[in-house]
Amino acid sequence: MSASVAEVPMVKVDLEDMRSFAREALLAMGCNAEEAAATSEALIYSELRFHPGQGQGVRRLVNYRKRVAEGFISIGAQFEVLKESPALALVDAHNGMGSLVGQRAMRLAIAKAKVCGIGVVVVRGGTHYGSSAVHAAEAEREGCVGVAFTNAGPEMAAWGGATPVVGTNPWAIAAPGGDGFPVVLDIALTTAGKGMMRWHEREGKPMPIDWALTPEGEETTDPTAAMAGALLGIGQYKGYGLSLMTDVMTGVLSGGGFGIEPYSNPARTDVSHTFIAFDIAWFMPVDEFRARMKRFGEMIRASRLRPGFSEVLLPGEQEHRRETQKRAAGVPLADHVFAELQALAAELGIKPLQQQ
Incomplete structure (x- = not known):
């Protein structure tokens, strides 16, 4: 950063x-x-x-x-499994507390993965579930590769557009590592979020020009001017495309909200999430997986450094x-x-x- x-x-x-x-x-x-x-x-x-x-x-x-x-969050809400198979489940969270909903959903995905090798749980009627890494890491601790992603309220412009139509829609993927810590990728699909814009604003510093637009759709380095505008996707059109497809794999697929709909109704936040667990033991012993991850890390760290860099880091x-x-x-x-x-x-x- x-x-x-x-x-x-x-x-x-x-x-x-x-x-x-x-x-x-x-x-x-x-x-x-x-x-x-x-x-x-x-x-x-x-x-x-x-x-x-x-x-x-x-x-x-x-x-x-x-x-x-x-009333954006319903205390004590039902975690309702609407439909399930050995490997899949569709859940209505009924506006429940997001961290608990995510914990329950990922634990359900892990249980299914231990039977089928993979477990997938799609949730509608959710609320803000915190960091995606929290839920992906839940699976990693149980010997799985965990994936968690969610849609969110509209903050990102479509590529070529000027108004927010899709969310930051963050992803996390967590896997056991070979160096004493898990390898965890946790990213929003915008170049940065409004939290980092506010941080630059407090520091009195300009932000990078690829973070956000003014309300008029102009690129800017002024975090204050951009706060009321739209965020930009990572990799330009690529981040927008990933965000849109995240809405497909969460809100559209679950029957929940998508695009401009999440957070539009105070009575029902209508956020949707997807949780995936891959049981490593279905593929190989976990110790073998860790050894392979260690070798992979050694390959990465052996790369020649760019000028101005002192080391190469793994995700997480x-x-x-x-x-x-x-x-x-x-x-x-x-x-x-x-x-x-x-x-x-x-x-x-x-x-x-x-x-x-």
């Missing part, structure tokens, strides 16, 4: 204090114990691994509070390093995020976060 963490004021928080805070906040919002446990762990996973400007992690608690209060390696550092030294939060969480604690009547 071009934006640095150091140039935005940060506050350090103890990891276990943050974990307790997230769980207690969710319970105070009215979530049941299962929803609070799944969601708090998902938020902690994202907080440990991602750049603060990406907008994931415990800062989502403020959004969840608002969405629960406004940078996130693994962030997580290791934060576990050891405390979790940094931008000071404005810390202030928002302190205000949330006061609103909910729970113990506030403590600076480390």
